Amino acid sequence: MILYNVTVQIDHDIQDDWISWMQTIHIPDVMNTGLFSSWRMCKILGQEENPTGVSYAIQYTCASMKDFIRYRDHFAADLQKEHSTRYAGKYAAFRTLLEVIDSGYSE
Secondary structure, three states: OEEEEEEEEEOHHHHHHHHHHHHHHHHHHHHOOOOOOEEEEEEOOOOOOOOOOEEEEEEEEEOOHHHHHHHHHHHHHHHHHHHHHHOOOOEEEEEEEEEOOOOOOOO
């Protein structure tokens, strides 16, 4: 199983709008590609005093590297462009790809 993690630091003043947009538009669009089996959004703790923003990790799981590569090659650019256009200058993001060896639970 492959875990695609997107970490985003979002400015405080648009945090509520961003969370709502992620939950109602962006994440459903990613899931509608049919290439991921599950997702979760996590708030990164220990940053309460960070003056620039709040960080979140959005994690998507897919069955194989082949599925992720298909997502990357056919969908990622357009979906990332929508995000970057809507929140230009108000966020920073980086992506991490992980292979799950053992999750301790079944999906």
